[in-house]
Amino acid sequence: MLHTTSPAGRRRPAARRRATERRGATGRRRAAWLAAVVAVALAAGGCGGATGGYGGDRKQTLIIAENEPPATFDPAQADNSTVDEVVRPAYDTLVAYGAGNKIVPGVATEWTVSEDGRSIDLTLRDDVRFHDGARLTATDVRYSLDRIKRLKVGVASLLTAYESTKVLDDTHLTIRLTRPFAPMVPALTRVYLLNSKLVEAHKGGDDGQKWLATHDAGSGPYRVTGYTPNQEAKFARYDAYWGGFSGQAKNVVFRYLPQAATQKSSLLAGDIDIAMDIDPNDWASFESNKEFKVDKADSNVQLSVFFKMKDSPVSNRALREAITYAYQYDQHIRAILKGAGKQAVGVLPSTMNCFDASVPQPAYDLAKARNTLKAAGLSGVTLTMTYLKATAEMELAATLFQSDLAKIGVKLKLQAVTFPEYVQRLKTNQTTPDLGMIYAFPPNPDTDSILYQLFDSKFINNGQNNGGYRNPKVDSLVEKAQGLTDQRERCGLYSQAQRIIAADVASVNMSNPQTVTVMRKGVQGYAYQPSHHQTVDVYRVKVG
Structure with missing residues (x-):
């Protein structure tokens, strides 16, 4: 959905979301509750705090300033841009938006909508592995869609016509709809695919919501490695990612800095690489500074x-x-x-x-x-x-x-x-x-x-x-x-x-x-994506 949230402060569903835009989301956990739960769960994994923890390799660590922490790490809530931002590095989708707002393959290599508009046949890649090494199959796609339907929160508002999924084999499936529904393929760009066996093993009494609020069950290019409440979320490169790597960061950090002035000083000090919430009064000073780049892009916010x-x-x-x-x-x-x-x-x-x-x-x-x-x-x-x-x-x-x-x-x-x-x-x-x-x-x-x-x-x-x-x-x-x-x-x-x-x-x-995004000049490959407002596609970014 929307995603109403604020571009700069979000949501901040849409656009400073954050709007989308940050613009309309449901079923979110209370921030204080989540902070406490995440702190305990991820600290137990030996994750570093807000300082250090990058293996001493700052040059290979991409640090992005954010002004609001996520309410959860559960992909079902990714209609909210704060959640979408931390989910994108860790999870794959069937399809995605590419240049010119064209839908391009993701895990799905082909898809065909039936003549009556009530079903979609898909073919999947056969080389996608989850972070625990398990192979992603059509069963995981069905599980991910069915779970969203059961929860009736977040991304579910985009899938109101979803009925069921028929698994034909490991790489072929058919999505069935209750009625012809043209927005269904676009909606699949926000359906992040879950490791069904892993989530089912931690299902608990809430369909895995509590567990996924603090854990990673994805197949994306980066693994979640830590979260310090209201300070930062940390990711490490998943070297077995099916898409491979060429110049991307080894580590990615989202650092939560709610004040525009703090983002400015941190950018100037070299403590962060990308900031999306710089005060408009400061844009000109960065545009005239050869050490930085200022990207301005039209948005759907x-x-x-x-x-x-x-x-x-x-x-x-x-x-x-x-x-x-x-x-x-x-x-x-x-x-x-x-x-x-x-x-x-x-x-x-x-x-x-x-x-x-x-x-x-x-x-x-x-x-x-x-x-x-x-x-x-x-x-x-x-x-x-x-x-x-x-x-x-x-x-x-x-x-x-x-x-x-x-x-x-x-x-x-x-x-x-x-x-x-x-x-x-x-x-x-x-x-x-x-x-x-x-x-x-x-x-x-x-x-x-x-x-x-x-x-x-x-x-x-x-x-x-x-x-x-x-x-x-x-x-x-x-x-x-x-x-x-x-x-x-x-x-x-x-x-x-x-x-x-x-x-x-x-x-x-x-x-x-x-x-308006401000970044240090060594950052290459950044491109604003209207379909994922106020987030950074870290897999596209190369550090130098």
């Missing part, structure tokens, strides 16, 4: 403020409309993003398939905002808005929004929260904030990952439909589009849905920020 659609002052459409006219969108792009992004148009990021640029988008107009409130007889309104901590764009946007609303007589109380706290508040309408500022982090460029995940009524009170938006016509259009294979037909339905959501004024659509 969007920053929005979602209105609580039921039992809130903003249940009044006139109030929602007035608020959308009160925000200085241009100021956001110029002063907050320093030009690294553009104003949002509607609820769909402009980089995604089926984006409709003709969807009406409010502009800054204080007179119109005041007149709308006056005509509706509204005055003395007080609202509460949550936003994510340690996210530069959100912090500045929240302050600007508060100031702008004061000009039309609306008092906005701000509450900084963590992403897990925000998701927990969405579990009931009573605790859902009047307004929630969050990034949408679509897990793939298929339009379904925004319009279905964030606006279909079936996701109300589960951490994804942020404001409890409900419109049966939108549900019908989006779900009908899922069953079509003709992209033009799908886009036609999605365009209608975008216009209805805009007319309902479900959100304040603020920005489509670029992703």
Whole structure:
């Protein structure tokens, strides 16, 4: 899913997720609980702490700064970008997104969708080994999919049409669907494959969730070797990886530095190699420093403020409309993003398939905002808005929004929260904030990952439909589009849905920020991937 989280502070599903984007996830463990469990479990394995532990080989260690630790290491929760980031090095997927948003082989070398759209035949590589040496087979693929279906959390929101898997032999299988479902192949890019025998041996009473929160059951290029809560996650190269190695780091470390200033000083000191949360005010200084590279890339992330659609002052459409006219969108792009992004148009990021640029988008107009409130007889309104901590764009946007609303007589109380706290508040309408500022982090460029995940009524009170938006016509259009294979037909339905959501004024659509990554010049091969926002594909990176 989405993956609403924050680009820079995530989630941070989408885009600074973190949005996706970091943008919508469910069933996450409490951070404090997980920290304690992980500390004990991984410390028992003799893992090093936040200092040292790289075998004295700093030059062959890639260190990446992150501003928020993962809620778990369980791949079932990889719709959240903090989890996706630590899962990617350790696990393989059947297929992946390559250049130009094209789906390319992973463990699956071939796949064919049936004419009726209700099944997918796949052929697997025969040389993939898990980190314990066991061979990956079609049985492991079935186990991984079935487990997600049973858990009904995280990545499960992308697989709502999954029915079962028929294993034909070790390298051939058929995925069966309950209905034609065009987003299924894109969804497989977030299904990380588990060592079924290993997980089953540690299944416990929760389908292995507790065990996988602190252990590695993958076949990816790196093995998890340690985690120091709120400090760092450590990985070591798996030399038997089927893809081989050519210049990649021997060790990979994700170091959790929540403050942008700390990431800056650590980068300058050589303590980290890549940072994705540098304050926009510091980008220019790195661009002029020959020891560093600054990468700016368009993303599928969007920053929005979602209105609580039921039992809130903003249940009044006139109030929602007035608020959308009160925000200085241009100021956001110029002063907050320093030009690294553009104003949002509607609820769909402009980089995604089926984006409709003709969807009406409010502009800054204080007179119109005041007149709308006056005509509706509204005055003395007080609202509460949550936003994510340690996210530069959100912090500045929240302050600007508060100031702008004061000009039309609306008092906005701000509450900084963590992403897990925000998701927990969405579990009931009573605790859902009047307004929630969050990034949408679509897990793939298929339009379904925004319009279905964030606006279909079936996701109300589960951490994804942020404001409890409900419109049966939108549900019908989006779900009908899922069953079509003709992209033009799908886009036609999605365009209608975008216009209805805009007319309902479900959100304040603020920005489509670029992703800005700062790295030392010796890092080669880094490329931003919109389908895995705010993560680094460490297997592509070479150190020097």
